[in-house]
Amino acid sequence: MLSVPQNPKPWHPSLPTSLRTRSSVLYTARNFQPTKIANTLNENNETRESSAGKIKRDVLTNEGRTKLNSYPDREFYGYPRFVTHVDDGFISTLTNLYRQRLRPRSEILDLMSSWVSHLPKEVKYKRVVGHGLNPQELAKNPRLDYFFVKDLNQEQKLEVEDGSFDAVLCTVSVQYLQQPEKVFAEVFRVLKPGGVFIVSFSNRMFYEKAISAWTNGTAYSRVQLVVQYFQSVEGFTQPEIVRKLPGAGAVEEQKSPFNWIMRLLGLLSGSDPFYAVIEYDIIMIRI
Numbered sequence: 001m002l003s004v005p006q007n008p009k010p011w012h013p014s015l016p017t018s019l020r021t022r023s024s025v026l027y028t029a030r031n032f033q034p035t036k037i038a039n040t041l042n043e044n045n046e047t048r049e050s051s052a053g054k055i056k057r058d059v060l061t062n063e064g065r066t067k068l069n070s071y072p073d074r075e076f077y078g079y080p081r082f083v084t085h086v087d088d089g090f091i092s093t094l095t096n097l098y099r100q101r102l103r104p105r106s107e108i109l110d111l112m113s114s115w116v117s118h119l120p121k122e123v124k125y126k127r128v129v130g131h132g133l134n135p136q137e138l139a140k141n142p143r144l145d146y147f148f149v150k151d152l153n154q155e156q157k158l159e160v161e162d163g164s165f166d167a168v169l170c171t172v173s174v175q176y177l178q179q180p181e182k183v184f185a186e187v188f189r190v191l192k193p194g195g196v197f198i199v200s201f202s203n204r205m206f207y208e209k210a211i212s213a214w215t216n217g218t219a220y221s222r223v224q225l226v227v228q229y230f231q232s233v234e235g236f237t238q239p240e241i242v243r244k245l246p247g248a249g250a251v252e253e254q255k256s257p258f259n260w261i262m263r264l265l266g267l268l269s270g271s272d273p274f275y276a277v278i279e280y281d282i283i284m285i286r287i
Helices: 088-101 135-140 180-190 219-231 250-254 258-265
Strands: 025-028 035-037 107-111 127-132 147-148 166-170 191-203 239-242 274-280
Touching: 088 166, 088 191, 088 274, 107 180, 127 135, 135 147, 166 180, 180 191, 180 219, 191 219, 219 239, 219 274
Parallel strands: 107 127, 107 166, 127 147, 166 191
Antiparallel strands: 025 035, 025 147, 191 274, 239 274
C-alpha cells in the first residue's frame, strides 16, 4: 500500500507558476512524490471586479449542513475505496459532456476526485490537478498530473493562486459539502475569466455522510439546491441544467420482481439518472 512521504522535497523550478501555492504540499500523481510549493503571484491573472466572488447569501441552514455521521471526513475516507460510484451509462454521459465543454490544452481542477477519471481519453489537456481525501485513490487516477489532500468541510480555502484554471469539476460529491457557498466562492476565485464549473451528480451517495438538506430532498430539490449554490456567489451567470433520466425500457426493467428483490437486498440499484449544473464565470468574451 502506498503511504504519504514524511519529508516533502523542496519546490522545484520546473513546477508551473500557476500551481505554486502559499502553504500546501502538492503531490505529483505519477510517482506520488510531494513537492513543496512556494508563494508566488500569477502575473497572467486579470483584475476582477471587487464584488465578484463574494458570497451574497447563505443557502443552507445550520440544520441543513448536518450529517448522520458527524465524525471527521478524513476518518471516513481514511482507507481507499477502489469502487465505481455510478454506472456505465452515467460515466458515458459525463465523459461526452466533458468532451463537448472542456477545451483541449486547458488547465483543469478536479475537486473531490478519486481513482477514476471521467475525462475523455483521446483529449489532451495542459494540466489536470486533483483534490480529494485519500492519497492512495488519487495516486491511482491516470489523468492527474498533480494532486493535493484537503478536507473542504474543515477548511474551504484552496491554496491556489487566482485565475489558475480553465475548468473546475466536481463529480458525484457535491452532496457532502457542508459549506458549499464558501467552496463555490473559492472555485470562482481560482477560475480564469470565462472558465467553467461543472457539477454532476446522481441519486447515489454515502447516506450517512451527505448533508441533511440533500438526504431529505428530492431529485428536483437537489438540482435546485446546486443552482442556489451558484446563485449565492457574485459573478456566476445563470446556471445551465443537464438531465438524462433512464428511458422507458429501463423503467420497465426496474419494475420486474427479480430486480425489485435485488434492489431490496442492495445488490442492484437500477440505471443511474444523470444531472449536471454548469456555470461560467460571468467575465467572458462571446464571439
